[in-house]
Amino acid sequence: MSLLRVENVTKKFGGITANQDVSFEVGAGKIVGLIGPNGAGKTTMFNSIAGYFPPTSGDIWLNDQKISGLTPEQCAHAGIGRTFQVARTFTSMTALENVMVGAFLINRDVRTARRNAIDFLNFVNLGRFKDKAAGSMTISEQRRLAVARALAVNPKLLLMDEVMAGLNPTEVKDMVDVVLKIRDRGISCLIVEHVLEGIMPIADAIVVLDYGKKIADGKPEEVSNNPQVIAAYLGEE
Numbered sequence: 001m002s003l004l005r006v007e008n009v010t011k012k013f014g015g016i017t018a019n020q021d022v023s024f025e026v027g028a029g030k031i032v033g034l035i036g037p038n039g040a041g042k043t044t045m046f047n048s049i050a051g052y053f054p055p056t057s058g059d060i061w062l063n064d065q066k067i068s069g070l071t072p073e074q075c076a077h078a079g080i081g082r083t084f085q086v087a088r089t090f091t092s093m094t095a096l097e098n099v100m101v102g103a104f105l106i107n108r109d110v111r112t113a114r115r116n117a118i119d120f121l122n123f124v125n126l127g128r129f130k131d132k133a134a135g136s137m138t139i140s141e142q143r144r145l146a147v148a149r150a151l152a153v154n155p156k157l158l159l160m161d162e163v164m165a166g167l168n169p170t171e172v173k174d175m176v177d178v179v180l181k182i183r184d185r186g187i188s189c190l191i192v193e194h195v196l197e198g199i200m201p202i203a204d205a206i207v208v209l210d211y212g213k214k215i216a217d218g219k220p221e222e223v224s225n226n227p228q229v230i231a232a233y234l235g236e237e
């Protein structure tokens with residue numbers, strides 16, 4: 001059964017069509033990769049799903065709730081979580097405080113938010129760093145912290161934006177393990193990623209965008225053999 005349904009979404013910025021008539025689905029408990037060359041429209045799609053702006057046309061559904069047009073807060077309450085790079089303003093806060101920012105969105109009780117935040121830090125293997133300033137953590141730790149913060153809003157679907165970029169192979173494997181653990185909790189993951197060796201082995205499906213349009217959608221092995229996909233990536237080199 002599909003958790004997320006993106007139906008014929010077009011997003012225009014003035015004369016630029018960042019997404020053109022894009023449709024795809026994310027099943028419950030599935031991992032879907034959203035890939036494509038630079039400027040293909042991946043971040044724009046995330047922004048439409050997370051309520052940062054409404055699509056110009058088309059609809060987005062989470063289960064039977066239409067979420068296109070909702071605010072980011074309403075989308076979060078509906079069940080959309082999203083990773084952000086640990087923002088500059090949050091770097092002086094501790095790891096625990098960063099995750100509590102997410103936890104507070106759904107629970108205003110400090111003790112409950114704190115307890116939930118500790119659980120999520122442990123979940124991403126950062127429990128021992130709870131009192132460490134986020135800014136003094138490694139890139140790999142900051143990425144997992146961003147995931148813990150997004151999980152703290154109790155999402156049904158987690159949007160992960162390039163959480164593997166710039167990581168070494170061991171760190172990519174750590175992040176892959178976290179993604180698999182998230183999926184095993186029943187949370188679906190939609191992952192924008194340029195690190196294809198991270199996403200391809202674990203994705204149930206890969207959606208490929210190029211110049212705003214969907215050019216492929218299927219199992220990783222089908223998509224990676226698709227001549228249009230190969231041409232889009234070679235064109236980028």
Ligand SMILES: Nc1ncnc2c1ncn2[C@@H]1O[C@H](COP(=O)(O)OP(=O)(O)OP(=O)(O)O)[C@@H](O)[C@H]1O
Pocket residue numbers: 013016017018036037038039040041042043044045
């Ligand atoms: N707020 C905006 N205003 C105007 N144009 C925008 C805006 N956001 C994105 N665009 C344009 O839309 C197109 C798609 O951009 P988008 O950032 O969604 O691509 P992307 O696939 O995420 O790229 P990258 O892999 O480089 O992050 C680009 O041409 C971009 O310049």
